[in-house]
Amino acid sequence: GCYGVARLMASATQELRTVVFATVSQKAIRRVGLQVFQHVNALPLRFHLDRNTGQLSRIVDRGSRSINYLVSMTLFNVIPTSFEIGLVTTILFTKFGPAHAAAALGTVAAYIVYTVKVTSMRIPIR
DSSP: OHHHHHHHHHHHHHHHHHHHHHHHHHHHHHHHHHHHHHHHHHSOHHHHHHSOHHHHHHHHHHHHHHHHHHHHHIIIIIHHHHHHHHHHHHHHHHHHOHHHHHHHHHHHHHHHHHHHHHHHHHTTTO
16 A cells, blocks of 8 residues: 555656756756857867867767766765755754764765775776
8 A cells, every 4th residue: 555655656756857857967968069069160170180070079978978977966966965964964963962963974074085085096996
């Protein structure tokens, strides 16, 4: 009963999120792609004669995918996680005092610093 309704609502919400995100993301990618196209067309003829057009196309495609990834990460990971951290910190502060809230924030900050350092160490290895 309730479990089925909850699963249906979760699935419907996920689909709605995908539709809304696709619309917003595609508009942003289209706008940036148009600006890049206009910029490349405004470049001097010598630039076009000296460049491999396939390489330029791959770079533009990679940029478009990067925009999609950044928007997706920001909307669905960074913003909700930041909101959740703020909410939990507020609850800890009001229920248990500033020491517990500071401990939670300190733990999250230490995790972020650790993750950034380890990731930056691994990037050259790839």
